[in-house]
Amino acid sequence: MKYETVIGLEVHVELATKSKIFCSCSAEFGAEQNDHVCPACSGMPGMLPIVNKRVVDLGMTAGMMLNCDINRVTTFDKKSYYYPDLPNAYQTTQWFSPICVNGRVDIETSKGPKSIRIKQIHMEEDAGKLVHDDWSDTTLVDFNRTSVPLIEIVSQPDISSAEEAIAYLERLRDLLRFAKVSDCRWEQGSMRCDVNLSIRPEGSDVLGVRTEMKNMNSLSAITRAIKYEVARHTRALEKGTEELVQETRRWDDNEGKSYAMRTKETAGDYRYFPDPNIMPVVIDDEWFSRIEKTLPELPEVKREKYTGEMGLSEYDADQLVSSRALCDVFEDAVSVCGSAKEAANWIITDCMQVLNKKKMTADMLDINGTSLGQLIKLVSEDKVSRGNAKRILAAMFEGEIADVEAYAKEYGFIVSNDTSAIENIVKEAIAADPKSVADFKAGKEKALMALFGKCMKQLKGNANPQVLREILIAEINKI
Amino acid sequence: MKVYITKSEATGKNIVVDDMILTTDMPTTAGSKMLDGYMSLFEAQAVTALKENGYTICGKANTGEFNLDLLGETSHFGPCEENGVLKGAAAQTVKMGDAMAAVTLEVNGSSARAAALAGLVMMKPTYGTVSRFGTIPAACSGETVCVTAADVDTVKEVLTALKGHDDKDGTSLPQEKCVLGQAMPAKKVAVAKSLLTADADTLAKVEAVKAKLIANGVEVVEIEAEQLLLAKSAWNILMSAELCNNVSKYDGVKYGYRTPNYTNIDELYTNSRTEAFGYLTKSTVLFGSETLSEANYFKVYDKAQRIRRVISEYLTAVFAEYDAILAPVCSKTEYTVEETAANKYMAYEESTYTAPSMITGIPVVVTGGVQLMGAPLSDAALLAMAETL
Numbered sequence: 058m059k060y061e062t063v064i065g066l067e068v069h070v071e072l073a074t075k076s077k078i079f080c081s082c083s084a085e086f087g088a089e090q091n092d093h094v095c096p097a098c099s100g101m102p103g104m105l106p107i108v109n110k111r112v113v114d115l116g117m118t119a120g121m122m123l124n125c126d127i128n129r130v131t132t133f134d135k136k137s138y139y140y141p142d143l144p145n146a147y148q149t150t151q152w153f154s155p156i157c158v159n160g161r162v163d164i165e166t167s168k169g170p171k172s173i174r175i176k177q178i179h180m181e182e183d184a185g186k187l188v189h190d191d192w193s194d195t196t197l198v199d200f201n202r203t204s205v206p207l208i209e210i211v212s213q214p215d216i217s218s219a220e221e222a223i224a225y226l227e228r229l230r231d232l233l234r235f236a237k238v239s240d241c242r243w244e245q246g247s248m249r250c251d252v253n254l255s256i257r258p259e260g261s262d263v264l265g266v267r268t269e270m271k272n273m274n275s276l277s278a279i280t281r282a283i284k285y286e287v288a289r290h291t292r293a294l295e296k297g298t299e300e301l302v303q304e305t306r307r308w309d310d311n312e313g314k315s316y317a318m319r320t321k322e323t324a325g326d327y328r329y330f331p332d333p334n335i336m337p338v339v340i341d342d343e344w345f346s347r348i349e350k351t352l353p354e355l356p357e358v359k360r361e362k363y364t365g366e367m368g369l370s371e372y373d374a375d376q377l378v379s380s381r382a383l384c385d386v387f388e389d390a391v392s393v394c395g396s397a398k399e400a401a402n403w404i405i406t407d408c409m410q411v412l413n414k415k416k417m418t419a420d421m422l423d424i425n426g427t428s429l430g431q432l433i434k435l436v437s438e439d440k441v442s443r444g445n446a447k448r449i450l451a452a453m454f455e456g457e458i459a460d461v462e463a464y465a466k467e468y469g470f471i472v473s474n475d476t477s478a479i480e481n482i483v484k485e486a487i488a489a490d491p492k493s494v495a496d497f498k499a500g501k502e503k504a505l506m507a508l509f510g511k512c513m514k515q516l517k518g519n520a521n522p523q524v525l526r527e528i529l530i531a532e533i534n535k536i
Numbered sequence: 537m538k539v540y541i542t543k544s545e546a547t548g549k550n551i552v553v554d555d556m557i558l559t560t561d562m563p564t565t566a567g568s569k570m571l572d573g574y575m576s577l578f579e580a581q582a583v584t585a586l587k588e589n590g591y592t593i594c595g596k597a598n599t600g601e602f603n604l605d606l607l608g609e610t611s612h613f614g615p616c617e618e619n620g621v622l623k624g625a626a627a628q629t630v631k632m633g634d635a636m637a638a639v640t641l642e643v644n645g646s647s648a649r650a651a652a653l654a655g656l657v658m659m660k661p662t663y664g665t666v667s668r669f670g671t672i673p674a675a676c677s678g679e680t681v682c683v684t685a686a687d688v689d690t691v692k693e694v695l696t697a698l699k700g701h702d703d704k705d706g707t708s709l710p711q712e713k714c715v716l717g718q719a720m721p722a723k724k725v726a727v728a729k730s731l732l733t734a735d736a737d738t739l740a741k742v743e744a745v746k747a748k749l750i751a752n753g754v755e756v757v758e759i760e761a762e763q764l765l766l767a768k769s770a771w772n773i774l775m776s777a778e779l780c781n782n783v784s785k786y787d788g789v790k791y792g793y794r795t796p797n798y799t800n801i802d803e804l805y806t807n808s809r810t811e812a813f814g815y816l817t818k819s820t821v822l823f824g825s826e827t828l829s830e831a832n833y834f835k836v837y838d839k840a841q842r843i844r845r846v847i848s849e850y851l852t853a854v855f856a857e858y859d860a861i862l863a864p865v866c867s868k869t870e871y872t873v874e875e876t877a878a879n880k881y882m883a884y885e886e887s888t889y890t891a892p893s894m895i896t897g898i899p900v901v902v903t904g905g906v907q908l909m910g911a912p913l914s915d916a917a918l919l920a921m922a923e924t925l
Binding site for chain 1: 558566571576577578580668669670671672673676677703704705706707777778780781782784785787789790791801805825828829830833837
């Protein structure tokens with residue numbers, strides 16, 4: 058018998074907010090253990106939750122990017138279970154009225170295009186982290202991650218292969234990063250995925266026994282886990298090797314095997330109920346349209362625009378749309394300097410060089426695009442040399458430069474048009490280095506470059522290279 | 537007789553707060569072994585507001601565990617009693633003149649009962665007009681910070697200091713709704729016939745107040761008010777569900793009591809809670825857990841929420857016609873330690889009278905041993921009415 062695979066994914070994404078969901082603690086990743094903790098997020102009695110509006114902003118943004126309906130009245134509920142990393146012994150989440158429902162993500166695989174339906178997106182708080190210390194054989198709790206805001210994106214069981222699952226996750230990641238909802242870093246746990254999987258005879262409309270694998274944190278592990286589970290389910294159905302039961306399983310990526318964690322019978326009853334301390338969040342038209350206005354063009358729309366009317370190569374366009382930050386700086390720069398090709402070059406080559414040196418990713422580019430545009434313009438007008446422009450660019454990474462021309466003037470980066478000043482420097486250089494002059498006259502082109510370099514250094518790079526070269530040759534010829 | 541923990545300093549404007557209200561210079565225990573010696577890192581907004589208005593917190597009054605009980609009989613530190621008669625520690629402190637007023641967290645009617653039995657004046661203001669920030673959570677959807685004193689003026693004075701919008705409490709009402717304004721004199725008061733189930737002495741108190749109202753030119757009319765009887769079960773369902781969830785954070789991991797008897801995390805949880813919680817808290821947790829279970833949520837918890845709305849709608853209709861509802865606060869005029877030891881669910885039975893206002897968040901004034909319930913935000917009118925009695 059032929060079987061088909063039915064997969065639904067639950068994806069947790071940490072939101073890119075400065076502070077936690079119900080208190081003002083920092084939500085930043087990577088702090089010292091228990092540095093980002095207050096009485097609220099460590100579960101002390103008497104603190105009341107105050108909803109971080111930014112979380113709702115980003116929840117809505119995610120929903121709009123994934124074609125969801127936004128619930129204009131959305132509520133928070135409590136989910137009770139005991140675990141030492143959950144200081145209140147309940148997680149505040151959305152059970153009865155999630156912020157987004159009925160969405161869609163369009164994917165492209167080797168079998169062609171497909172739509173994966175989104176059941177819902179809900180907002181919730183993350184749990185803390187248990188750290189086991191083997192030396193003292195104790196387990197310690199780090200509350201930094203407690204109450205860091207998350208959204209959980211629940212798909213319908215529309216996915217039928219590992220390839221589709223990966224295409225869906227990659228598309229989801231692109232869209233959410235592009236809308237600045239999250240940095241979606243698998244390796245830092247800001248994107249995590251639960252895989253719900255079952256198989257059934259091809260064409261059947263009855264779902265098979267479902268197993269769930271929790272907290273998958275890489276695409277390759279997800280691919281391997283799906284393939285393993287499909288094989289296990291098929292074997293069980295065809296050969297009767299084991300009885301399939303509805304259960305939660307743990308995927309061990311090192312061993313390439315999944316293990317039973319708990320069955321439906323032993324699963325917890327989470328006793329959901331509305332949190333009486335959080336009033337329903339009402340999203341009015343003004344709020345809704347404010348968020349709607351912040352939505353970015355989709356990456357493929359930008360790509361089309363870049364290769365079409367703006368005339369960039371496909372390579373350049375791909376480089377730029379790989380990150381929203383690059384696109385933002387690029388578009389701002391073009392609007393000032395007018396040259397898409399130049400702006401793309403400056404970003405893809407020069408900016409990336411600086412970022413690489415600082416061990417930063419493209420997403421972290423936060424220079425002012427307008428300033429970059431001014432700089433490119435100054436170069437194209439021969440007012441600043443390319444070498445000095447790179448110095449100014451490096452300075453932009455250290456702090457904003459609002460008026461680039463004024464900055465260039467202040468630091469002596471403006472190309473001199475004063476030919477008499479250039480002539481004086483050239484005369485001095487010729488007088489100081491008769492050997493190079495003789496060599497050049499004897500036909501050694503390289504000797505001219507040596508003189509040129511010395512003059513340019515004297516002029517601090519602020520000479521039009523063409524003009525300098527002409528004056529240099531003219532002066533040598535006079536001898 | 538265990539009354540309260542006193543601080544050394546005391547001034548002319550002494551306020552006693554009960555042990556559900558967090559202070560940073562004295563422990564806050566909620567009357568529970570679980571929080572014995574617990575020192576909070578922050579104080580309640582109520583405490584801050586009192587201090588800012590020149591009051592001194594002179595001590596912490598003993599409470600029943602999480603204020604669920606009848607009159608403080610379930611406190612881990614022993615009940616406040618006199619010759620076997622239960623008093624209610626906060627009210628008794630005021631009665632003895634050690635504090636001008638008591639500020640307590642009303643959860644299931646113990647503050648109202650204590651005031652009624654001691655012949656004091658008490659007001660539970662409209663839900664959301666006094667911040668609950670820094671009160672130990674028990675039943676958040678109804679619990680309210682309230683004031684008890686010897687006379688209406690003092691209650692009014694202290695409430696004025698407490699009332700106000702607080703950004704730290706998401707259920708706090710806008711400032712303009714929190715202010716005690718001017719009130720029109722009452723014209724019409726209803727007597728809730730369904731609640732006239734108390735003993736003769738108590739009913740005589742109702743009659744006395746009724747007579748005074750009539751003498752003041754107020755029209756007094758008896759109404760059936762059978763809907764109010766629904767409140768007892770419904771409030772106890774909601775209260776239990778919320779309490780169950782609210783005390784789940786006391787797990788022996790972070791602070792509070794931790795059992796010495798454990799070898800794994802499950803034993804740590806189970807034994808810490810088994811050894812530290814008292815009988816009423818445990819049974820409330822079990823009941824609350826059951827009402828929230830997947831099997832019962834819609835049958836029990838959700839139904840109780842619907843009943844809450846039915847009662848609110850009924851009260852809206854009543855208050856469209858009447859300025860207040862007059863009713864007893866408890867079924868008799870004295871309760872003993874012995875009685876509550878024999879019947880552990882007396883608080884449940886007696887909540888018949890207090891549950892209607894707890895479940896709807898309406899304001900209540902207790903005076904002359906009876907209560908006057910009013911429409912939401914009619915706090916000033918209720919106080920004005922109490923002043924004439």
